Amino acid sequence: MSAEAAADHGDHDHHDEHHHELPFYKKYIWSTDHKVIGIQYGITALLFLALGFYLMMVMRWSIAYPEEPLPSWMSWVFSDEWKARWLQDGRVTGDTYNMFGAMHGTIMVFLGIVPLGFAAFGNFVTPLQIGAVDMAFPRLNMISYWCYLVGGLIMVGSFFMESGAAKSGWTNYSPLANFADGQIVNQFLAGQTQWLLGMVFLISSSLLGAVNFLTTIINLRAKGLTWMRLPFFVWAMLVTGFLLLLAFPPLEVAALMQLMDRTVGSSFFLPSGLYTSGAGIIEASGGGSPLLYQHLFWFLGHPEVYVLLLPAIACVAEVIPVNTRKPLWGYKPMVWSILILGFLSFVVWAHHMYLTGMGPVVSTWFQTTTVLISVPSVILLTSMVVSLWGGSIRFNVPMLWALAFLPMFGIGGLTGLPLAFNLVDLHLHDTYYVIGHFHYVVAPGVLFGLFAGVYHWYPKVTGRHLDTFLGHLHFWPSLIFMNMLFFPMLVQGMAGFHRRWYNGGDAYLSKAEDSVNVFGNTVAEWIYLNPVMSWGAWLLALSQIPFVINFIASIWVGKKIKNDNPYDATTLEWATPTPPPHGNFTFDIAVFRGPYEYSRDDHEGDFFPQWEEPKRDKPAEVPVEEPTR
Amino acid sequence: MADTPEEIKKAQKKYLLIGLILFAFTIVTVAVATVPALDFGKHGFDTWDAIIGLCIASVKATLVALIFMHLNHEKKSIYLFIVLGVLGGLSLIGLTGWAFIDPIEYGTATEGNGFFNPEMVIEEE
Amino acid sequence: MEIPYTVTARKDTGLFNAKVGIWLFLASEVMLFGGLFSGYVFLRIYADYPWPERALPVLPGLINTFVLIGSSVTVVFAWAALKMRQWRRFQFFMAITIACAGIFMVLKGLEYNAKWNHQAVRMDDFTIVEGHTHKAVIDEDGHFHEVHEGDDPHGTPFKANAVIFKAERVSFSLVRAHESWIDSMLSQAEERHSKLVAQKQKGTTGIFLYGALVDFEADADKRKAAEEDIVKEYQTAEKIARKIGEKSLYIPDGTPLSYALLKKAREIFIAGRAHNAEIRTGILRTKWKDAHANHPDKGNWEIADEAKITPEDTAGQIVKVLSTLAFEMDPPVPLVLNRSWIKRPIPAKAEQAELRDDTTLAGALQDSPLALAVDAVDFRWMAQKAVEADKDPMKVIESSWIFSDKNEHAAEYKKLWKMHKKRIEKLEEHLVEKYKRDKLGNPKRVSTETERYRMGWKDLLQYAKAEEEGVFPGEEKFDDLRPSMTDGFTGPDHKNADVKRLHAFPELKVPHEKVAMASAFTPKWNTYYAIYFTLTGLHGLHVIGGALVLGYYLLFSKGLYRQNPEWLANRVEVGGLFWHFVDLVWIFLFPILYLM
Known part of the structure; x- marks a missing residue:
C-alpha cells in the first residue's frame, strides 16, 4: 500500500544501530511495527466503512421509492446472478433489506468504527504519545490485525453464499437468529453461522488488542510521564481498552452458545414448544432462554457504544488544544469523568431492554444509572467547549471537524436522554427516533471526531498535508447532508415510525385521527421526508469523494511539511522524525511537564513541548521514575 | 515474591502443603455430596449441599489464587x-x-x- | 530495538510486561467463564424440565480434579526450579505437568465418548428412555429387521433410529440439493434393485431446460412443436445438447439421477433466472418512469398498481425456468433417511416427506421404529407434567405407553417397575424410621424425585441380579447387589458380562410417531448437557492451549535458558499463572456439574 511506502521512507535515514533491512513482506504485510499495523487497520476500516455506507444507500432507496427497481447507478456493482437471487424484478425485497440492514450495522460498528478509532488511531498514536518504541507485544499486535481481517472477510464473504449474509439485525436476537438460514444443510455455509464465526475472530482480535494497549500504557510510558501528564488521548484509549477487555467476553460466550444452537442443535436460547411455518414443531429440547442472549449481548452492547465514542473524544481532545493554543480546560475532571464513565457503562445495559418485561424496580435501577452516566459525558463535552473560550482559534480543517463534533455529539447525547427513561422509551423504542439518536452520536459525532484525527495526524504519518480546499469540500457538504439525513428521523420517530421496515411505511398512510401521538403527530404527516433523507444519504456519499481523492493523492502531491512539528504541538508524537522510523525516537525521550503547555505566562514562545528540557536557570525537574533503559 | 534459594525452598514446602489441603477439601466436597451419612438438610441433594460445595470451592480458589499465583505478594x-x-x-x-x-x-x-x-x-x- | 521491561520489572509499577498482560488476560477470562456460569445459573433456575442431578459419573471427574491440582503444584515447582537454575528439575516437573494435562484430556475424552455413544429418547408422553440403539437392515422383502451381535445382515446395516420411507417420486431443488444425501439414495436404490429415473413427461419424451432465449421460444405452441421436431431428428441426448447450445439442457424421460445432472440443471436455472431478472427489471423501470411521468404529484404506493409487469410485456422475452426436477423410483423401494435430514416431523401414515435441502418424497412412510436396549427409564418429566396438571404422577406413569399392551416388551418393564416401587417403599420406611416425622405427621425426609421416578442402569442391574438370586428389597443382601461408585467408570456398559448374562437391559421398539425427540447425550439433548459440554469443552480447549505453551517451554527453551534464564523464568511464570487459572475454573466446574 502506498501509504506505508511513504511512511517508511525514513527507514533508510535513521541511525538506529539495531536496524537490519527487512524484506518487503515483513515490512509492509507481516509487520510487527505498530505504525504499519495502525495504517493497515485504518485503511481496512475505511474500506469497510465504505461498504457499510453502500449497503445503507440501497436500503434508503427501498425506503424512499418503495416497489421501484434499484436504479442502474446503484445496481451495477452486483452481478446478474446475484440480482436475480436477491432483487425481485430489480426491487429490494424484505429479505434483502434485512440482510443489508443487519450487515450495515455489523460492518459499521465492528469492522469500521472500532478498528478505525481504537485500533488504527490507538496503534499509531498511543506508543508515540507515551514515548515508547513500540507496543508491549508487537507480534500479538500483528496477530490482532490478521484476526480482524479474517473475521471481516468471513462476514463479507457470506454475502456470496446461497443463504446470503446474516439477516437478523446487527443485534442477532434469538430465536430468530437461531432459525434464519436454519435449513441450510452445511451450517458452516450459512450466513448467520458465518456471522457468528466472524464475531469470534473479531472479539479475539479486540481482546488481544486490549491486552496490548493496556500493558503498553501501564508499563511503557517514558520517564517523567506520570499519569496526570498523559495526553487525554491516552486516558481515553486506556478506558476503551478496559471496556473491550471486560465487556467482550460475554458476547463471545453468547456467540459461542448461538453457534452451538445452530450447529449441534442445542437449545441455549430456544424456549420450549417453538413452531415455525417452515419446519413445524421444532425438534429441539427447548428449555432455553432468549432473554439470556439479550442480556449477554447488551452487556457488551452498551460498553461497545463507549468504545465507539471514546476514541473520537480522544482525537478531538488533542485537536482542540493544538488549535486554540490553550491547555484543555478541566483536564483532571475530564480524567475522573472518563474513568467513572467506564465503570458506569457496565451497569446500564438493560436500558436497551426496557420492553422485555422487566419489572419497575429493576427498570428504575437501569434508568438511574443511565441518567447518571450522562453526567460524565456532559462534563467531557462541556470541558471541550469551555476549552475554546479565550483561545486563539486556528480554523484549519481538523479544527472544523472537531468543532462540528461538539454540537453534533451534543444533539446525539441529548436525544439519548429521553430514551433513558423507561416510560418514554415505551413509546420511542424501535422507532426512527432511536435510529436518529444513535446515528447522530456515531455518524456526525464519532466519525467527525475521527476525521479530525485523520486530517490532524496525516502529516505525521505521510510527511505531507492534506489539501485544504478538498478538505472544505469534504467537510461542509458532509455536515449539511448528515443533518439532512438524520434530523428528520428524530421527527418521524417521535410520531411513531417503526424501524427496520423495508418499504417506507405504507402502513402509516391511513391518517386515522385516533392514532395521533402525544405530540399531536401521525407518521403520515412526515412520510414525505423519506426521499429527502435518502437524497441526503446519496449526496453524503458524493461528499466523501473529495476525501478519497485527497487521501490518496496527497501522499504524492500534498504540501510537504516544513518540520517535524508543523502545528507547534506539545505532545510526544511530534518529537519524532516524519514519518517516525522503526523505534520511533532518535533521542532518549523524557517528559518534563504536562501535555498542553500552551501560552504559558512564564515561557517565551506560545508552546512548551513535553519533551523539551527546562531552562537552565530553573532547577531541573527530576523526572520521577526509573533510570535509563 | 520469593527470590533467594532459601526462600524458594521454603515456598515449595508451602506449595506442597497447600496442594494437600486442596486434595483434602476435594474429598470433603465429594463426601458431603455422596455419602448418605453426611446428608444435611433433605435426603439427596439440596441447597445445603450446594452452599457447602460452593463455599469449599471458593476457599480452594482463593488458596490457589493467593498462594500458587503469588497474589498475596503481588x-x-x-x-x-x-x-x-x-x-x-x-x-x-x-x-x-x-x-x-x-x-x-x-x-x-x-x-x-x-x-x-x-x-x-x-x-x- | 528492544521493548523495555520484558525481563526486568519497571520500577514504579514493579511489573514486567508479560505479567501485566497475563493478569489483564485472566481478568477477561474471568468474564468469559463468568458469562458461561451466568448461563448455567439462569438455564438451571428457569428450566421448565427436571434438571438432571448427578447425571455424570463422579469418579472420572474426581480423578481429574486431583490430576489438575497436582499439576498446579508441579508447575509451580517447575518455575521454582528454574528460578534456582536447576534445569533437570525444571524439565522433570514440567513433564509431569504436561503428562497430567494429557491424563485429564484422556479421561475427558472417555467421558465425552461414552455420552456421545449413549442414546436418549423422549416420547410424546414425556417418558424418557436411555440406552444403546441397535442396528437394522431392510431385507429383501423391504421389511425392517433388527440386527444383533453375531447376526449375518442381508443388506447395509443402519442405526435403528431412522425414517424409512417408500418413495414413488422424489423431487429435488436444483439450487439446494445436497450431494451426500443424493449419493446415499442412489446407493440404497441400487442395493434394493431399483433406480431413480427422470419422471415421464405427459405428451413429450423429455424436459427442455433453458438458461437463455432460444430462437423458437416466441410462441408456446410453436416452441413445443419445434422441440418435438428436434427430439425426433437428433434422437440422442448428446446430439440434442449440441443442437440447442450450452445454456440449455434436454433431459429425456428415464435419464438416471446423478448429482452431475442436477448440477448442470442448476447452472441452467441460474442463468435463466438471471436472464429473466434482467428483462423484467428493465421493463419495470420503464413502467415506473411512465407512472411517475403520468402522476408527478403522487407517492409510490399510490401509483404502484400502474407500474406492474403484465404477461404481454414479457411475452417472447423471458424463458421458462424450472427450479426443481422430479425423478421416479422404479420400482418404489424403502429408503432409509437419516433423522437429521428431515425438515418437518412426519406424521404416521404420511404420504409425503420433506428433507432440509427441499427434497420432497411422495410415497408412504414405513414402519420406522427406534429399536434399542434400554439401560434407564426416566419418568421425572412425566411426573412434573402430571403435577402441573393436578394429576397423580404414579397413576399417570402406570398408564403410560411403556406399560401398555401396545408395547410388545411391556411385561419386562412392569416387572422392573414393581421391584423399583418396592425398593422406594422400603427406602421411605427406612427414612421415616431414621429421621422421624414432623409436627404435621409428614416424614422429615423423603426419597428424591430422581429416586422415585428414575430407574437408572445401576437400578436395572441390581434388580436383575436380585431376581436371579431371589432376593427382595428390604433384605440386606439386596443392598449388597447394587453396583458401587467404581463400577462402570464412564457409565452403563452393554458389553459387561453380568449385563449380558442377565439380560439386565431390556429391549424396546418405540414407534416412529411416539418419538418426540431422539438424540445421543450431546448438547442437543437438553440445556444441561448443552452447558456441560460448552463449559467443559471450552475449559478443555484452555487445558490443551496451556499444555501446548508449557510443552513449548519444556522442549524448545534450552537456548533461551542459556542466553537469558531470567527471561525464561518470567515466561514460565506467566504460563504457570495461566495454568493455575485453568485449575481454578475446574475447581468450580467439578462440584457444579458433577455433584449438584
Whole structure:
C-alpha cells in the first residue's frame, strides 16, 4: 500500500544501530511495527466503512421509492446472478433489506468504527504519545490485525453464499437468529453461522488488542510521564481498552452458545414448544432462554457504544488544544469523568431492554444509572467547549471537524436522554427516533471526531498535508447532508415510525385521527421526508469523494511539511522524525511537564513541548521514575 | 515474591502443603455430596449441599489464587485487574438475575396488578 | 530495538510486561467463564424440565480434579526450579505437568465418548428412555429387521433410529440439493434393485431446460412443436445438447439421477433466472418512469398498481425456468433417511416427506421404529407434567405407553417397575424410621424425585441380579447387589458380562410417531448437557492451549535458558499463572456439574 511506502521512507535515514533491512513482506504485510499495523487497520476500516455506507444507500432507496427497481447507478456493482437471487424484478425485497440492514450495522460498528478509532488511531498514536518504541507485544499486535481481517472477510464473504449474509439485525436476537438460514444443510455455509464465526475472530482480535494497549500504557510510558501528564488521548484509549477487555467476553460466550444452537442443535436460547411455518414443531429440547442472549449481548452492547465514542473524544481532545493554543480546560475532571464513565457503562445495559418485561424496580435501577452516566459525558463535552473560550482559534480543517463534533455529539447525547427513561422509551423504542439518536452520536459525532484525527495526524504519518480546499469540500457538504439525513428521523420517530421496515411505511398512510401521538403527530404527516433523507444519504456519499481523492493523492502531491512539528504541538508524537522510523525516537525521550503547555505566562514562545528540557536557570525537574533503559 | 534459594525452598514446602489441603477439601466436597451419612438438610441433594460445595470451592480458589499465583505478594495494580474482573462478572450475573427475578406483573381487566386498579376512576379534566 | 521491561520489572509499577498482560488476560477470562456460569445459573433456575442431578459419573471427574491440582503444584515447582537454575528439575516437573494435562484430556475424552455413544429418547408422553440403539437392515422383502451381535445382515446395516420411507417420486431443488444425501439414495436404490429415473413427461419424451432465449421460444405452441421436431431428428441426448447450445439442457424421460445432472440443471436455472431478472427489471423501470411521468404529484404506493409487469410485456422475452426436477423410483423401494435430514416431523401414515435441502418424497412412510436396549427409564418429566396438571404422577406413569399392551416388551418393564416401587417403599420406611416425622405427621425426609421416578442402569442391574438370586428389597443382601461408585467408570456398559448374562437391559421398539425427540447425550439433548459440554469443552480447549505453551517451554527453551534464564523464568511464570487459572475454573466446574 502506498501509504506505508511513504511512511517508511525514513527507514533508510535513521541511525538506529539495531536496524537490519527487512524484506518487503515483513515490512509492509507481516509487520510487527505498530505504525504499519495502525495504517493497515485504518485503511481496512475505511474500506469497510465504505461498504457499510453502500449497503445503507440501497436500503434508503427501498425506503424512499418503495416497489421501484434499484436504479442502474446503484445496481451495477452486483452481478446478474446475484440480482436475480436477491432483487425481485430489480426491487429490494424484505429479505434483502434485512440482510443489508443487519450487515450495515455489523460492518459499521465492528469492522469500521472500532478498528478505525481504537485500533488504527490507538496503534499509531498511543506508543508515540507515551514515548515508547513500540507496543508491549508487537507480534500479538500483528496477530490482532490478521484476526480482524479474517473475521471481516468471513462476514463479507457470506454475502456470496446461497443463504446470503446474516439477516437478523446487527443485534442477532434469538430465536430468530437461531432459525434464519436454519435449513441450510452445511451450517458452516450459512450466513448467520458465518456471522457468528466472524464475531469470534473479531472479539479475539479486540481482546488481544486490549491486552496490548493496556500493558503498553501501564508499563511503557517514558520517564517523567506520570499519569496526570498523559495526553487525554491516552486516558481515553486506556478506558476503551478496559471496556473491550471486560465487556467482550460475554458476547463471545453468547456467540459461542448461538453457534452451538445452530450447529449441534442445542437449545441455549430456544424456549420450549417453538413452531415455525417452515419446519413445524421444532425438534429441539427447548428449555432455553432468549432473554439470556439479550442480556449477554447488551452487556457488551452498551460498553461497545463507549468504545465507539471514546476514541473520537480522544482525537478531538488533542485537536482542540493544538488549535486554540490553550491547555484543555478541566483536564483532571475530564480524567475522573472518563474513568467513572467506564465503570458506569457496565451497569446500564438493560436500558436497551426496557420492553422485555422487566419489572419497575429493576427498570428504575437501569434508568438511574443511565441518567447518571450522562453526567460524565456532559462534563467531557462541556470541558471541550469551555476549552475554546479565550483561545486563539486556528480554523484549519481538523479544527472544523472537531468543532462540528461538539454540537453534533451534543444533539446525539441529548436525544439519548429521553430514551433513558423507561416510560418514554415505551413509546420511542424501535422507532426512527432511536435510529436518529444513535446515528447522530456515531455518524456526525464519532466519525467527525475521527476525521479530525485523520486530517490532524496525516502529516505525521505521510510527511505531507492534506489539501485544504478538498478538505472544505469534504467537510461542509458532509455536515449539511448528515443533518439532512438524520434530523428528520428524530421527527418521524417521535410520531411513531417503526424501524427496520423495508418499504417506507405504507402502513402509516391511513391518517386515522385516533392514532395521533402525544405530540399531536401521525407518521403520515412526515412520510414525505423519506426521499429527502435518502437524497441526503446519496449526496453524503458524493461528499466523501473529495476525501478519497485527497487521501490518496496527497501522499504524492500534498504540501510537504516544513518540520517535524508543523502545528507547534506539545505532545510526544511530534518529537519524532516524519514519518517516525522503526523505534520511533532518535533521542532518549523524557517528559518534563504536562501535555498542553500552551501560552504559558512564564515561557517565551506560545508552546512548551513535553519533551523539551527546562531552562537552565530553573532547577531541573527530576523526572520521577526509573533510570535509563 | 520469593527470590533467594532459601526462600524458594521454603515456598515449595508451602506449595506442597497447600496442594494437600486442596486434595483434602476435594474429598470433603465429594463426601458431603455422596455419602448418605453426611446428608444435611433433605435426603439427596439440596441447597445445603450446594452452599457447602460452593463455599469449599471458593476457599480452594482463593488458596490457589493467593498462594500458587503469588497474589498475596503481588502489586496493587494486579489486584485491581482481578477485582474489576470479578466485579464485572458479579454485575453480569447479579443484574441479569435481578431482571429475571423482577418481571412485570401482568394483571387482568378486572383484577389489576397491584399498581393499576381497573376500577379506579380517572378524573376527567 | 528492544521493548523495555520484558525481563526486568519497571520500577514504579514493579511489573514486567508479560505479567501485566497475563493478569489483564485472566481478568477477561474471568468474564468469559463468568458469562458461561451466568448461563448455567439462569438455564438451571428457569428450566421448565427436571434438571438432571448427578447425571455424570463422579469418579472420572474426581480423578481429574486431583490430576489438575497436582499439576498446579508441579508447575509451580517447575518455575521454582528454574528460578534456582536447576534445569533437570525444571524439565522433570514440567513433564509431569504436561503428562497430567494429557491424563485429564484422556479421561475427558472417555467421558465425552461414552455420552456421545449413549442414546436418549423422549416420547410424546414425556417418558424418557436411555440406552444403546441397535442396528437394522431392510431385507429383501423391504421389511425392517433388527440386527444383533453375531447376526449375518442381508443388506447395509443402519442405526435403528431412522425414517424409512417408500418413495414413488422424489423431487429435488436444483439450487439446494445436497450431494451426500443424493449419493446415499442412489446407493440404497441400487442395493434394493431399483433406480431413480427422470419422471415421464405427459405428451413429450423429455424436459427442455433453458438458461437463455432460444430462437423458437416466441410462441408456446410453436416452441413445443419445434422441440418435438428436434427430439425426433437428433434422437440422442448428446446430439440434442449440441443442437440447442450450452445454456440449455434436454433431459429425456428415464435419464438416471446423478448429482452431475442436477448440477448442470442448476447452472441452467441460474442463468435463466438471471436472464429473466434482467428483462423484467428493465421493463419495470420503464413502467415506473411512465407512472411517475403520468402522476408527478403522487407517492409510490399510490401509483404502484400502474407500474406492474403484465404477461404481454414479457411475452417472447423471458424463458421458462424450472427450479426443481422430479425423478421416479422404479420400482418404489424403502429408503432409509437419516433423522437429521428431515425438515418437518412426519406424521404416521404420511404420504409425503420433506428433507432440509427441499427434497420432497411422495410415497408412504414405513414402519420406522427406534429399536434399542434400554439401560434407564426416566419418568421425572412425566411426573412434573402430571403435577402441573393436578394429576397423580404414579397413576399417570402406570398408564403410560411403556406399560401398555401396545408395547410388545411391556411385561419386562412392569416387572422392573414393581421391584423399583418396592425398593422406594422400603427406602421411605427406612427414612421415616431414621429421621422421624414432623409436627404435621409428614416424614422429615423423603426419597428424591430422581429416586422415585428414575430407574437408572445401576437400578436395572441390581434388580436383575436380585431376581436371579431371589432376593427382595428390604433384605440386606439386596443392598449388597447394587453396583458401587467404581463400577462402570464412564457409565452403563452393554458389553459387561453380568449385563449380558442377565439380560439386565431390556429391549424396546418405540414407534416412529411416539418419538418426540431422539438424540445421543450431546448438547442437543437438553440445556444441561448443552452447558456441560460448552463449559467443559471450552475449559478443555484452555487445558490443551496451556499444555501446548508449557510443552513449548519444556522442549524448545534450552537456548533461551542459556542466553537469558531470567527471561525464561518470567515466561514460565506467566504460563504457570495461566495454568493455575485453568485449575481454578475446574475447581468450580467439578462440584457444579458433577455433584449438584
